[in-house]
Amino acid sequence: MKILTFTTLFPNAVKPNHAIFVETRLRHLVGSGAVESRVVAPVPWFPFSAKRFGQYGDFARVPAAEQRFGLDVLHPRYPVIPKVGMNAAPMLLARAARATVGRLLDEGFDFDLIDAHYFYPDGVAAVRLGQHFNKPVVVTARGSDISLIPQYKEPRKMIQWAASNAAAVITVCDALKTELVQLGADPAKITPLRNGVDLQRFRPGDRQALRGELGIDGFTLLSVGNLVTLKGHDLTIGALALLPGVSLLIAGSGAERQRLEALARELKVADRVRFLGAVPQAELGRYYGAADAMVLASSREGWANVLLESMACGTPVVASNVWGTPEVVAAPAAGVLMKERSARGVADAVTALRADYPDRAATRRYAEQFGWDATTEGQLRLFGGVIQRHGRRQ
Template identity: 35%
Template sequence: MRVQCSPALLGTTHFPSGAGERLRVLAVTRIFPNRVEPLSCPFQRRQLAALARLAEVEVLGVVPWVPGASLLGERARVGKLCRVPAEDTIDGLPVVHPRAPYLPLAGPWLSGVNGPLYLAGLVPHLAALRRRFDVVLGAFLFPDAWAAQHLARALGLPYAVKAHGTDVNVIARWPSVRALVQGTLRRAGVVIGVSRPMLGALEELGAPRDRVTLVPNGVDRALFQPRSRDEAREALGLDPRSKMLVYVGRLEAAKGLHELCDALVSLEARAPGRFTIALVGDGSLRKTLEEKRDAGLPLLVAGGRPAEEVARFLAASDALVLPSFHEGTPNVVLEALAAGRPVVATRVGGIPDVVAHERTGLLVPPRDAPALAAAIERATSHAWDEDELTRAAPPGWDRSAEALLAALVRARAVYA
């Protein structure tokens, strides 16, 4: 599928900032929190908030929309998102929330149309954005970064692409999307990945090797640090005697939650009452998981929780479990290590880049419930070196923001 930018969106190159002035960054992404979904994508909010201490940052936090969305009310996500204000301030960041139409359930063969639709949601904001920025950052390969490149062209600016995980490992491989992503990567001033395996995947998709750069995520080290397990369990009202695993993330099938439940069934059959799994997050499987809990499976379905409570759940745990089919470098893995807790996870994406098998956790193949059950048993009976776990976690978000700023300066220099 070939899509061209409208001639009305063409602009001329413009770099207004002089030497010594702060870089002015326009971030374009759907993966950003808002008033309706305040817990969404906390890593993106923290990194951009840290970047704003070094540069001028404004966010186009794009909201999906379909005709008649307001009529759906609370019955559908797109209806709930109608309550998101047009403008907001989040963690000190000025945020504009454009409405971008999209084709629901487009899948691998039709999702390509969502690029132009996303761009159509940005066009009404074009005049207000002119001559205010030095570089555009598109976070998430498609449709976000694809649309960001055309917005950058309209504004006469260079652009950078930041990839995260599912966008590289799944969406970019779809037949209707792959060529669009390849073009976006080839023309970017810089292409940012969060793990070394992701950098290789981006090169395979068409990113020039000399423009691919690593910007690891950070961790709030003041919040995620070793704490008393007993005190955390008491605060949460949890059994101090059970072996508790914590999962943090979306409650979706692709996160391996069916396999996790199968593993828990086998563990429960061998050692009734010994293991509990706390599920922190929300998603389409929540009702199914609550039904399994009500049927006797030792699950705690906690729902979405703010970062402070996520930190408490990690402190209360014996290990983090993350059995996803695909991932980038999940921030909860970094947070668990910073909290001094081992990680039981699948060997996918950037996870092996941060979890050393048998040193800071255990890695298993995806979709393998028996291997997952065995790893859970082993992880909860092993004496882990807490100091080694915490050393494996990255520094704080300020260091991550410094690396991101350097990448954006580099993107600007490519077109200077």
């Protein structure tokens, strides 16, 4: 089958770690040999590429076309209107991508369906494109597109419209399916297909050697994620004040860094916090393997891939009890869920983990049940059924 993957959540040459989970799922699907794909991953238009313009300068440097792991990826530009453009975003995104999609068809890539990721604005735009080109659309809900954005009136209406007009919907956890149904979506259309973990890339290494190479000594926590408020890095830093002798590594970049550094100084734990900056995914396994626990204190998560990546390296996790996370951390070998999302909650969960620390081999075995094969098989069944039904209606 031929699919067109449509999403703004896709890595590129400038931001190779951006939404890498979408690319990873697609790579495994294409790797099955049953699917051919092209990717249309629009980026916001911006006229200047200088680094002083921050993320907008980054957008300007993204190439118009590139190839990643054998996948042809196109990056058409779409207009973004700051502050006032949220309601118009799906229309602007669909309109900007229409010529690119049409050109793919003209060049002979007559795809069978559109595989869209993230409901708003991407999924709404994808359903518009599907109607324009008479192609069925499958939208994957991934987290804040369902847990946060529907609180806004107009986006909620458009998400409900897209769910109703999509041929099928995938959610990365059961919790997101429940929320979509509460928004009025047809439960018969929704299939939960959780993310997997690359068990070859993320695997236990020589722990002592890794700790020596990375300069790690004593009980060490690792926190992985963009330095943004919802990730709760401030709570993990706050927990250090309640955990004498415990150190913290933070892998990620973002606007919150200065505030987090100031918080560490204020709490007098700066000597126990190390900011690593953005760490390439290929290097993350070394940090997972060297740490004693991975902490994720997010306020929202659909299906947090970092949890399984850590477990696959043999390192248990401490995580906030939100959305799909209880579906990931579902056994003692996996780690501990916080009883409350606070600095105290992080500290208490770390203390509980240390008091009954799981065998690292058992943590690895737990992660092994989350390979990508089941997800790939689920997509093939779902996509095949959608294409068959669409063909009968032609």
